[in-house]
Amino acid sequence: MSFDPYEFDRGYASGQTETLGQYTAKTFLWMMLGLLVTFGVAVGCWVSGATLYLIYSGMFQMVQIVILIATLVMAFTMSRRIEKMAVGTAIAMFVTFAVLFGLTMSTILLVYRLTAIVLCFLLTAVYFGALAAYGFLTKRDLSSMWTILISGTVFLILFGVVSMFIPGLEMFERVACLIGIATFLGWTAYDTQKLRVFYSYYASAPDMLAKASIFSALQLYLDFVNLFLYLLRFLGNKRS
Secondary structure: OOOOOOOOOOOHHHHOOOOHHHHHHHHHHHHHHHHHHHHHHHHHHHHHOHHHHHHHHHOOOHHHHHHHHHHHHOOOOHHHOOOOOHHHHHHHHHHHHHHHHHHHOHHHHHHHHHHHHHHHHHHHHHHHHHHHHHHOOOOOOHEEEEEEEEHHHHHHHHHHHHHHHOOOHHHHHHHHHHHHHHHHHHHHHHHHHHHHHHHHHHOOOOOHHHHHHHHHHHHHHHHHHHHHHHHHHOOOOEOO
């Protein structure tokens, strides 16, 4: 379904509690909070040795599976029940999501050199910022990208699962990383443009606008983290 990204006055002006700029800024602040929580947990697990303990005890793979299931359930729940859940519940789920992802992210500090991690984080910030600005400012309707982005995401998931069980796919790793980078750059622009749509739809309902902001922050958070991980895999310098 197409939409006009600049058509965000639908008769809600009388009940409007915040401007589009304020709503957008709040959403990106939530996203940055999620990133801070994730990287804080990752560093904490690395410094404390918790990640090494889980790996050497043989529990880490089980923990990863539990985290994956939990994050998928939370993401699905937020997307399907956002209109019914309380604002506090949405915030709690988002923060929990960021904490769980931090446990998984802690492994990159063991695999990659710190200089490579910092470089890829800075590159991610630049690329993410550029595509977010494009998505927010462009007059082009990006909703037509949805099918392509979903197809790219499904491919990446299937490739990741298959590569766990079939050896010899390492030669396609860089190709998959390029597809991942392109896919999540596209998602960044798409999800940023959707901020206008959510603002237009929920502008007269402050509670719904608050929950939409948290849900949008989760989507942008996932775009940033996945873009970072694919850039790191493509460019990163692993520890010997």
